[in-house]
Amino acid sequence: MDRLRAFEVFASVVSRGSFTRAADALDTSPANVTRYINELEAHLGTRLLNRSSRKLSLTESGEALYERSKSILEEVAEAEALASSATLQPRGRLRINAPVSFGIRHLAPLWPLFMQAYPEVELDIALSDRVVDIVEEGYDLAIRISRAGSASHAARKLGTSRNIVCASPAYLKAHGQPEKPADLVGHRCLGYTYAATANEWHFVDDAGRPHMVKVNYVMHANNGDTAREAAIAGQGVIWQPAFLIGDDLKAGRLVALMPGYRMPDIDVLAVYPSRRHLSAKVRVMVDFLVEAFQPVPSWEVPPGPGVTEKAIARAARHRRVK
Structure with a gap:
């Protein structure tokens, strides 16, 4: 057969x-x-x-x-x-996995631009906060938020995001403001289920010295927006990446804490099975995303034109003239 x-x-x-x-x-x-x-x-x-x-x-x-x-x-x-043919055109279905909040905030505005630039590529987008096995589950590409990169797959860095500890003004008025990591022991904290360090929060001070504190959680959530909403409502202290809470900090809904201490940054990565025999549809998508978030991701800059506006201008350079 x-x-x-x-x-x-x-x-x-x-x-x-x-x-x-x-x-x-x-x-x-x-x-x-x-x-x-x-x-x-x-x-x-x-x-x-x-x-x-x-x-x-x-x-x-x-x-x-x-x-x-x-x-x-x-x-x-x-x-x-x-x-x-020496000029392979990107075509066919492209299966992409991405985290829920990042996918909605920062990727969803880009998909129509990519579709306009590459009309022969069919996008199949799945949002999930768990780490998928891209080979076993049949994905061509995954967007991952990671401190450690990817040891088993090829990856390209799209950007970096700061992790920020914060709480609402109402919470700080009721419970006081922590000045150093050890102060967090006495506070209500909101946890992210998929965090690699569980209830251990790690910091580095301005002198480069490491600090670790075990916090007490009053809620776990497997999605960052869930914890974010609870924090905005005054229910506790969270740490979340700038791409998720940047607008809340600018608007004053959340307040960054302990300015002398910094959590490790995290990378936003495009991960794919292998650099060898990379299909045209994956290659152009990765290049498109790298360009969309360069030179500095929108969540790391002051208020102004965001990723959508930047991507609109850049997408024009991707479009093929028929």
């Missing part, structure tokens, strides 16, 4: 919803289409399609294979284009 051809037949049957329409699209007979599907199911040892006289539906195994088959066929098409 030609497995690549079988994947092509299977994907065509699913996308067109019919053995007959798939046969027409592939310029073959319905009997051949049926044979390929039967051989593929026998090879995999599982049913992929539920057949009835009126319609086809995917089994759970069929759904998983369909998603992977589309990616495989897109990569094969790109490989063929690369072999036959």
Whole structure:
């Protein structure tokens, strides 16, 4: 059995919803289409399609294979284009994973600009605050917020964000203002579930000396905006990256604490499986994001034109003239 051809037949049957329409699209007979599907199911040892006289539906195994088959066929098409053309155009589906708050605030305004610049690339965006396995879960690219970078995948840095300890004016009026890390022991703190250091908050003072304090949490949240809202409402002290709370600090909804102490910065990274055989669609997306956040990310500058306005001007340079 030609497995690549079988994947092509299977994907065509699913996308067109019919053995007959798939046969027409592939310029073959319905009997051949049926044979390929039967051989593929026998090879995999599982049913992929539920057949009835009126319609086809995917089994759970069929759904998983369909998603992977589309990616495989897109990569094969790109490989063929690369072999036959010196000017490969980015095309096909691009699956991207990104953190929820960062994705909404700083990436969502960019997607329409990228789509305008590269109309043959289909974006498939998934937002999640957990760290996904980009290979196992079939992502082409992930945006990660990390202090340690990526040891197992290739990565390019998009920007850096300060981590800032802060609280609302109402909370500070009721509970007092901490002057040094050790003072946080007596305060209500709001934690981020995925933080690598759990309830240990690490600082460096102006002289470069390290400080660590174990805080007491009154709430954990697996999303930064949830903790941010609780802090704005006066429920405790948080540390969050500047890209999340920068506007709140500028507006006075939150107040930065302990100016003589600094938490380690974090990097915003574009992570992908490998630098080798990098597809055109991933390459142009990474280049696009690097440029959009350069030279200094909008969350690290005073109020003014934000990432959307900067990206609009820069995206013009990406657009191909038809």
